[in-house]
Amino acid sequence: DTEVTQTPKHLVMGMTNKKSLKCEQHMGHRAMYWYKQKAKKPPELMFVYSYEKLSINESVPSRFSPECPNSSLLNLHLHALQPEDSALYLCASSQDRTGDTQYFGPGTRLTVL
């Protein structure tokens, strides 16, 4: 089973709201990733968790706050977002960070009003 699940599928929020995106995998993968993808652009890496520790933060604004409660779950907490943060947010996992294949979830399409 190479499934990564994400909830919600769609999210509309105002600039003052607080919301969270959730990602789950049960493949025993120890690396999990958040990407942001704008229309007609490739995914851009935001965060990497390796063995439940944040290992890469690609200079993402603090209004995005990742959390890895355990090896199967990855959250992205959102607060005070801007309209330009509207995008598809993709979660991925891989066996570890040494070059193994990444498997992507279906994404959460976020609209910030």
Added chain:
Amino acid sequence: RKEVEQDPGPFNVPEGATVAFNCTYSNSASQSFFWYRQDCRKEPKLLMSVYSSGNEDGRFTAQLNRASQYISLLIRDSKLSDSATYLCVVNTNGQNFVFGPGTRLSVLP
């Protein structure tokens, strides 16, 4: 120079055609290479990993030239369902997976 570059596209080809995509990467320490496809408004899905000796999966053939830092994907007998954006992905020393900008393919009836 961007870390991973791809043919700008789009490619519009008739059904049954053979089409080739090219990708170059700038970091000579890169160790693993992949082709993903992404349908409109969907997530990227792994098409195939790319091995040093080259590899084939049905109608798809991937090649790696480490000396030229070049990766290719060949699709033979293209189908309508092959229409998608093809993303070249490079991983360096277990660090970030870096995506190329993608090449869009439209297979026409």
